Amino acid sequence: MVVTGFDMSQVQRFSLGRGIVSYYTAPFRHMTRNQRPAQMKKVLLLVDVQNVYYTTRQAYQRHLNYNKLWAKTTENREVVKAIAYAIDRGDPKQQEFQNILRAIGFEVKLKPFIQRADGSAKGDWDVGITIDAMEYAADVDTVVLVSGDGDFDVLVKKLSGDKGKWVEVYGVPELTSVTLMQAASQYIPIDAELLMA
16 A cells, blocks of 8 residues: 555644754765655655654653654655554553554554563564565665664664665664664654654
């Protein structure tokens, strides 16, 4: 299924806002000038919801605005697949949030809630995200990974190197792995422009 946008009537209470203008572009030597992202049209969007929740809360005491994220990452692109990986706590607020993600255009994949001794939640989506990235990579030009988890640096290197994909990583600057930033074709910080008011 190809998603080309989302129905604004389903998400009227959220504004799209402006996109991020600051970013870091890493060397992407194996591509020619006419293969750069401006010409690429098909995108795979993968969001590590738990990582984003905890890093934006820790750094900004705010939450990611998924409508702004969608607008920024899908502008002038055809969405082949967009997946949000989350934890199923079974509570109504989480279910409402998951329904909002679906209304925006995400497929929501859930794992059972496991609480750690420190109160944080364990999601274990690293393997699932990696499998989906490798499965859908052949169908896209660009892979967008929204996570600061350094465990993904090997995946990002594989996608950009062996698979020849342009890989954008979105993460909270001070809480994103340096090796993940360096592995990305482009690192875009999650800052105030992508947060809820």
